Amino acid sequence: MPETSPRPLRADALRNRERLLEAAVQAFSRPGPEVTLDAIAREAGVGIGTLYRHFPTREALVEAAYRNELGKLCDAAPDLLDHLPPDRALRGWMSRFIDYLATKRGMADALRLVIASGANPYAQSRDRLLEALGRLLAAGVAAGTIRADVDAGDVLVNLSGISLAAGERAQADRLLDLLMDGLRHHRAG
Amino acid sequence: MPETSPRPLRADALRNRERLLEAAVQAFSRPGPEVTLDAIAREAGVGIGTLYRHFPTREALVEAAYRNELGKLCDAAPDLLDHLPPDRALRGWMSRFIDYLATKRGMADALRLVIASGANPYAQSRDRLLEALGRLLAAGVAAGTIRADVDAGDVLVNLSGISLAAGERAQADRLLDLLMDGLRHHRAG
DNA sequence: GATGGAAGCGGAGGATCCTCCGCTACGTTC
DNA sequence: GAACGTAGCGGAGGATCCTCCGCTTCCATC
Structure with a gap:
C-alpha cells in the first residue's frame, strides 16, 4: 500500500518536492558523468536536508x-x-x-x-x-x-x-x- | 598481460602488501556490515595512501x-x-x-x-x-x-x-x- | 486576524572515499 | 660502507554522502 496518505503534503513541501524533481530530471539527463545530490538540492533552491526528507535515498x-x-x-x-x-x-x-x-x-x-x-x-x-x-x-x-x-x-x-x-x-x-x-x-x- | 613485472617489488613494499591482504581477509570475513578501507589500512599498520597504491580500487x-x-x-x-x-x-x-x-x-x-x-x-x-x-x-x-x-x-x-x-x-x-x-x-x- | 503546535526547512558536521605531494628509507653502485 | 637516485610511504585535505536538530512557516482553530 504505497499510496496511503495520512495527511496531504503541506503547500510549501509540495512545491519543494516539485522543484526537486524538476532539477533531478534535468541533472540526470545531462551527459555529465555523475550528479551530486547536493548539486540537485542547490539547483532546486532547497537545502540538502529537504532533498533527503523527500527522497531518503x-x-x-x-x-x-x-x-x-x-x-x-x-x-x-x-x-x-x-x-x-x-x-x-x-x-x-x-x-x-x-x-x-x-x-x-x-x-x-x-x-x-x-x-x-x-x-x-x-x-x-x-x-x-x-x-x-x-x-x-x-x-x-x-x-x-x-x-x-x-x-x-x-x-x-x-x-x-x-x-x-x-x-x-x-x-x-x-x-x-x-x-x-x-x-x-x-x-x- | 597482467604479469609483466618491470621491477620486483621493494622489500618493504612487499611486506606492506602482505599485511594489507591479511588485514583485508580478516576484515572481510567479520560479520560486520561494512568495512572502511581506512580501517583496513590502520589495522595493517600502514597509511591509507599505501593501501590505495597497492590496490587502487x-x-x-x-x-x-x-x-x-x-x-x-x-x-x-x-x-x-x-x-x-x-x-x-x-x-x-x-x-x-x-x-x-x-x-x-x-x-x-x-x-x-x-x-x-x-x-x-x-x-x-x-x-x-x-x-x-x-x-x-x-x-x-x-x-x-x-x-x-x-x-x-x-x-x-x-x-x-x-x-x-x-x-x-x-x-x-x-x-x-x-x-x-x-x-x-x-x-x- | 491571532495563536499554538506540528510539519517542514536548512545546513553544520561526522564519516568515508580518494588524491596528491613532500618526506623516508631501500638497495645499488662504487 | 658512503652516498645517491628513486620506489615507496603517510596522512592532510577536498569532495561527497547522509544525519540530526534548532529554527521557520504553515494552517487549523477560535
Whole structure:
C-alpha cells in the first residue's frame, strides 16, 4: 500500500518536492558523468536536508524522476502485442527495457534496488513493470510459445541482472536470446 | 598481460602488501556490515595512501583477498565432472558460485566489475573462472546436452547478474534453472 | 486576524572515499 | 660502507554522502 496518505503534503513541501524533481530530471539527463545530490538540492533552491526528507535515498529520487518515462515503456507493451506475435513482442519489449536502462546513466544501479525489493514504498514503478511484463508473458503462454511456469517477477529480476552485468549492448542481446530460449515452451532434444 | 613485472617489488613494499591482504581477509570475513578501507589500512599498520597504491580500487583489494578461495571453487569443476553427468555438474557448480558470492558480503558488487572488464589487470581471477566454466560447458557440449554456440564469458556475466539482482536464494535458484534451460540443447516444441 | 503546535526547512558536521605531494628509507653502485 | 637516485610511504585535505536538530512557516482553530 504505497499510496496511503495520512495527511496531504503541506503547500510549501509540495512545491519543494516539485522543484526537486524538476532539477533531478534535468541533472540526470545531462551527459555529465555523475550528479551530486547536493548539486540537485542547490539547483532546486532547497537545502540538502529537504532533498533527503523527500527522497531518503538516491534510488527514491531516481525512481521518481523516471517514473513518467518508465510508464511510457510499460504502455508500449500492449502496442507491441497488437503488432507482433507474443514471443517477438516479449523479446522486443525486453530489448527496449535494456536499452532504456543503458541510456540512463546511474539508473541501472538505482533500479536494481527498486526492482529487488517488493517492500520498497518508493517502488511503485515496479508494479507497472510487473504488469506489462506479465501481460507479455501471458500472451505467449496463451499462444503456446512461452512456458506457463515462469514468474514475471523472476524475469524482471533477470532483466535487471542482465543490464547490470552486461558490458556491451551486443552481450546483453546474447543474454536476452538465452533468456528467451529458457522461457520458450520446448521439449528436451 | 597482467604479469609483466618491470621491477620486483621493494622489500618493504612487499611486506606492506602482505599485511594489507591479511588485514583485508580478516576484515572481510567479520560479520560486520561494512568495512572502511581506512580501517583496513590502520589495522595493517600502514597509511591509507599505501593501501590505495597497492590496490587502487576496492575491487582490486577484494579480488586479491578472495583469490585463493575463488581458486578452490574453480578447482572443484573437474571433480564435479568426475562424479556427475556434465549438465548436472554445470548446474551444481553454478549453484556453488552463487552461494559463494552470497556469503561474501560486498563481494558480489566488487566481482561485478572484476567479471565485467576483461581489461582489468587485477582480474586474473576472471581467467580462472572462465576456464572452469568453459570446461564444464565443453563437457556438456561433448555429451550432447549443452548447446555449442554459447560463450563462457556470457554465461559468467549472466551468473554475476543473477547474483547481483536476485533477492533470495530461492529466486537465484529459479533463475539458474531458467538459464540451464536456455543452455540445453533442445528443439522448439 | 491571532495563536499554538506540528510539519517542514536548512545546513553544520561526522564519516568515508580518494588524491596528491613532500618526506623516508631501500638497495645499488662504487 | 658512503652516498645517491628513486620506489615507496603517510596522512592532510577536498569532495561527497547522509544525519540530526534548532529554527521557520504553515494552517487549523477560535
